Amino acid sequence: MRSLNMKEDCIFCKILNKQLSSYQIFENQEIMAFLDNRPLFPGHTLVIPKVHIETIFELEDHLAQKLFQASKHIAIAVKKAMGAEGIFIGNNNVIGQTVPHFHLHVVPRNKGDGLKGFFWPRNPYSTEQEISETQLKIQNVLKGLNI
Ligand code: AMP
Ligand code: ZN
Numbered sequence: 001m002r003s004l005n006m007k008e009d010c011i012f013c014k015i016l017n018k019q020l021s022s023y024q025i026f027e028n029q030e031i032m033a034f035l036d037n038r039p040l041f042p043g044h045t046l047v048i049p050k051v052h053i054e055t056i057f058e059l060e061d062h063l064a065q066k067l068f069q070a071s072k073h074i075a076i077a078v079k080k081a082m083g084a085e086g087i088f089i090g091n092n093n094v095i096g097q098t099v100p101h102f103h104l105h106v107v108p109r110n111k112g113d114g115l116k117g118f119f120w121p122r123n124p125y126s127t128e129q130e131i132s133e134t135q136l137k138i139q140n141v142l143k144g145l146n147i
Contacts, residue, residue, distance in 0.1 A: 007052040012101035016050055025077075030063060031070045033106075040107050040115060043082035047071045047104040054100045055093040061147075071104045084108030088115075 006013040014020040015034060022034035025045050036044040047070055053059050059067075075087040086109040091102070109115065125131045 005051040007101070010052055010101050011099055012046075012048050012103065013052050016048075026070065026074060028070075030066055033070065033074050036105070040105075041082075041084075041109075041113065043078045043084070043108045045074055045078055045106040047074060047106060049102055053102045055097070055102060056091065057093065059102055067102075067104060071106055074106050078106055078108050082108045085110045 006017060011020065015022045016032060022037075024032065024034045026033040026047075030050055031047065032050060033045050033047040036046050047067055049059070049063055049067060051063075053063075056064070071089055075089060078084065079087050088107040088109050089104055090107070091104045092098075107115075125134070
């Protein structure tokens, strides 16, 4: 089956149209999920839209909702199936993104599993004023978006 809006050289579009094989976990009209081939831990699953959208910035709201809902269900299944204590859900956009077709990672986690790569050094605010200014900047842009 072809993706609705495929990109020739995209690995995940190739997975969608079966030019490349994958270990599929889930599929509906708009979404597919399959096992990551270099998993952080067994059960690490990628959830993708069938349309070729590169990052969250181009993702339509209705599809974002569906992707997160599917990821939630897959998280429940992966947690139970893998006997994991918890689940990490994450997504890289541009920076840190190695495959430019939007995807959510659903990763099983256990206490002491050694997953340090997802924990970055923190950059604390220097002053209360910097916190308030940051809050205001983001709130102002958000207001302009009319959502
Ligand atoms: P990111 O670095 O956040 O863009 O994540 C891309 C993910 O895609 C990585 O975790 C890769 O291991 C995974 N990946 C790349 N190619 C394939 C493939 N052919 N099948 C399954 N997973 C893949
Ligand atoms: Zn693609």
